[in-house]
Amino acid sequence: MAPSILLSMLLCLSAGSMLMVQGGDPTIFFEWNVTYGTVAPLGIPVKGILINGQFPGPNINSTTNNNIMVNVFNYLDEPFLLTWNGVQHRKNSWQDGVLGTMCPIPPGKNYTYHFQVKDQIGSYMYYPVTVMHKAAGGFGGLRVNSRPLIPVPYDEPADDYTIIAGDWFNKGYTTLKRILDSGRNLGRADGVHINGKVARGDGKDEPLFTMEAGKTYRYRICNVGIKTSLNVRFQGHTMKLVEMEGSHTVQNDYDSLDVHVGQCYTVLVTANQEPRDYYVVASTRFTRREFTAMGIIRYKNGRAGPSYDIPRPPVGWAWSLNQFRTFRWNLTASAARPNPQGSYKYGGINITRTIKLANTAEMVDGKLRYAINGASYVEPTTPLKLAEYYNVADKVFKYDDIADEPPAQISKVALEPIVLNVTHKDFVEIIFENHETAIQSWHMSGHSFFAVAVETGRWSPEKRMNYNLLDAVSRHTVQVFPNSWAAVLVAFDNSGMWNIRSEIWDRHYLGQQLYVSILSPNRSLRDEYNLPEDVMVCGVVEGMPRPPPYNS
Template sequence: MKDQIGSFFYFPSINFQRAGGGFGPIRINNGIVINVPFPKPENEFDLLIGDWYQQSYKDVRTTGGMGYFTDWLLMNGKGPFSLVQNYESFTLSQGKTYRFRISNVGNLWSINFRIQNHKMVLVETEGSYTNQITLDSIDVHVGQSYSVLVTADQNASDYYIVATPKWVNLSNPNAIAAIGVLHYENSNTTANGSLPNGPDPFDIDFSMCQARSIRWNLTAGAARPNHQGTFNVSNVTLSQTFVLRGSVSLIDDAFLYTVNNVSYKTPSTPLKLADHFINGSGVYQIDIFPIHSSLPAAINGTFVVSGIHKGWLEIVFKNDLNVFDSWHLDGFGFFVVGFGLGDWTPEARSTTYNFYDPVVRSTVQVYPGGWTAVYVYLDNPGMWNLRSQNLKHWYLGQELYIRVYDPDPNPIKERPPPDNLLFCGMSLAYIDLILVYFYIIYWRDK
């Protein structure tokens, strides 16, 4: 946790357990010698908001969410004010400023977040301090986290805290909203009246304009006592470009989500073990995956692509689906350099990209029928998962792995598997090879 200070959340990454409530917040705080670009708030609050299935997640995962519809949005696991007694509430002192750490822990829906009669000052996202902008509401996409400052500068009363779904065709979006209460400590007035209106949930121009305004604060302190913008992308040389199209296809009579017409098939042997002991043989295929365009027909398989160690990788995410998508890369933060609608072309680098102060984050949205471009510096050796954070898309195959190989055996860079590791999924022949390997190592050390 030495490289980023900010707001994150954790969850199990298998078997749809996130849909069953398996998640929680993570705060990475600054060290004593690291200044933050705003005065210390009076208090800090975590807000975990997401869409929720009434059915058991075990039932939902049998179809990957196909045929199931979200019942409502929850706020910190609690139902909406006016419908439940145990709703979420935060108490503020008049005139004080507070930090709200907001995460979309849902499975499918992007949300718009707002607080009745209060402005929000955006200050951080996923470990990066941003240029401070004042907002009436903010779009938070699946897997994303933001920090906003809220000042209790209104009359003593109670006010609605609201999150509503985006890109969902509902006659009344407020009917399924997550609703909490901002309570002034000397208030005797219950929140009442209509919920504060948000932007049109189908207004992509609003959302994309807001996304482009979220930029890195180049003068703020990073995790170490130097400026965040010391390392920028204004003059980097690209080593690789991946153009990855997310879509859905019928494969073996089942609808699966794909990347460039490839749906990922999880092997029984962990990829890193297969890479370390048998060079991936019989477990995955290396550098067969189409990184620039889609295959003519959809297939199911286990593919790994090579990333050049200490090279700059450009990833262009394209979204053929009629829903918002979110993408996440393990092991790295990436520079979000551009958004657009329609087809991406290389000319976007000179006409659309922001090279000066693109924000660094770990999860980025891709608009329906649109594209998002990121730059990432592959300085972290390993086998890294690149996936949709939309739980249904991920569970049904919208992911791949990037192998960043460093020939230097220095264990500080990448530790080898421990000697007492249990090996599961490999054939008996491979297990025999591993036993022989450990036998040789044992007698060599003797």
């Protein structure tokens, strides 16, 4: 084939995506244009963020071990950055898409993310991390399918659907940012959407999904909202839970599932009811006023619209806690194992360090801030990882500014970057303590952890007797109920700078996050990739000579 013809074909394909099979694992390429556009999930037009004109954004459909390249063009009037929630980026925090590791993409510029989805079969999502962009869109689903040689523990479904649901504010993200910058609370959301829509129930709604009687379908359910837990259910149908956040689960049936902010579940739904329309329903949880969104699921050759008998959500967070206790890891599945290999025997690994992280709401100079162990995170102008790599960390942050134990009393909240220094391959116990009356949702990037316990009251060492040390699900997000705690165990084997953050986005914006630094002990490519050649630089490292790369 002539080079000019091949180039023309590649240019034509690049507007969407293409598969390039190279000497190693296949590479999938996407080109995304990020723009403003009018969206109206609840019927009220607001300025939203679109990807290639879509709200929500396009699905990434990949297979384990694929290399993914996403060329993002920022056509907004302010910097923009995407994170790939739950993708572990082995040895590659450079591509995590958070402000502690990457400079945001300036207006009118582009950046190409390059990462591999390795050994992570499951359902994930992406979303913006800059300012309050997440409240306006720019989010979507990310699937990692199994290779044919690695069977999943259920039959191939008839089709594969993604549900991107979340709370929604009609004020617009710039107004939400002004509210937070002024020191006030956001208050409650105005409603809920499912894939950017809400069914009106007037008989004119187009279906979100289609099923055929007798067949089974895979639904990937993600809560991409900014602060509200959701309960999701299928009218007239049960869900068989098969995977959450990259781990196959024991396959229990559920009438409804609580999906907390930042979490993704995969369920199987069998079309075993009378052929007609049915609702998929998402309702807010733990809010004074309940909001519900519905979407149409249409049976092929169905003869009627949906019933108005809408299934109700459960009441109270104790129900949700009990549901958490039913989640178990499928130890017989041959796929979706976490890294490091062998860590599924986590119950026999000695804990080398215990870190307790307590969230609090504090007033600082008359403005609301959210703190962790007496400190509230602020973004430096230089990404933490760049400062560390260029050996100028002392100009940007200090390690271990917070203690491993929360202070008994907070006299003054510090506003600073928070970075914990963790030894490579340490096996760490993290206790998330919630002393407030609002539910929390915590995420860890770069790693999966074993969520061994979620309990009420205060944690003490004696509580370890209640840990699930056999088949706790390996995941990357965990909820913490009011006046409760959650314990997770994690092998910090992935070198880099990794974000531990609140998925409640107003809390994240106002300081409820930190970073964990895991340095390669030998400065070796076996532990961490070099700084990419095309990486964006900013802050104090801009113009500095690039440090020598790792050579082995």
